[in-house]
Amino acid sequence: MEEFASGDELNALRLPHSGECWWCGGKANTREHKFKLSDLKRMSIGTSEPLVWGDDKTLANVRSLRKSDRVKFSPNLCSNCNNARSQKFDYAYDKFSNYVWSKRGSLWNSRYMDMRKVYGEEWQSESLHLARYIVKHAGCRIADDGFAVPQGFGNFLDGGELLSNFHVCMFKHPEIYRAQKEFSGRNGNPLGLWIGPMAGRISRQQPALTAFGSTLSIGYIGFAYRWYMHIPETDPFYNYRKARIHRLDRIPEF
Secondary structure, three states, X not given: OEEEEOOHHHHOOOOOOOOEOOOOOOEOOEOOEOOOHHHHHHHHOOOOOOEEEEOOOOEEEEOOOOOOHHHEOOOOEOHHHHOOOOHHHHHHHHHHHHHHXXXXXXXXXXXXXXXXXXXXXXXXXXXXXXXXXHHHHHHHHHHHOOXXXXXXXXXXXXXXXXXXOEEEEEEEOHHHHHHHHHHOOOOOOOOOEEEOOOEEEEEOOOOEEEEEEXXXXXXXXXXXXXXXXXXXXXXXXXXXXXXXXXEHHHOOOO
């Protein structure tokens, strides 16, 4: 029987990091940002207060947007993979982020994200690069949490057009939207950057991690993703010009 697990059950499956880049196998000597540096810089404009990082236990000031341990994963990529090889992914994310920041006042009422409005006529290839950014982020998150990154991740980043057992959809978060409306017009930017907790599924017969999932979002617009070891069918957002934006509390099982 497989079921979602956390805490001690997940901790028992964690492994010490090998020191290798999970994408190419080279020396892991760079740290990917958990939150895009360009977004962190944008959030800091117009305020003299430091950015605040927090989870359900801790709140702390971010003293360096570029180097703080709070905003970066542990070293699990080589410099070539983290920079040159994934540059197109970063550019695609930046374009998407720019669009979300510019339209954040109106996206709540949208049922779909028109990717052609985000990327123009290159929306198909750019949507794929955006998906690869999400997969790169998820891979770094998985490695940072102490688990082996599925082999298919690297194949997708190398140019595969579908990561068949990686489900990802777009969502809008009602609580963050309500907070943004409440703080609208005050000093500072209430949009925020968010990474959800990781949930894992284990098989007690193996034992092994057979599924995991989390979220990544810019304010109230984000992506929910989940990887399954044994479920190959998927229908991700990047297959569509008009990608559905689900309410987070109404995301269908996937």
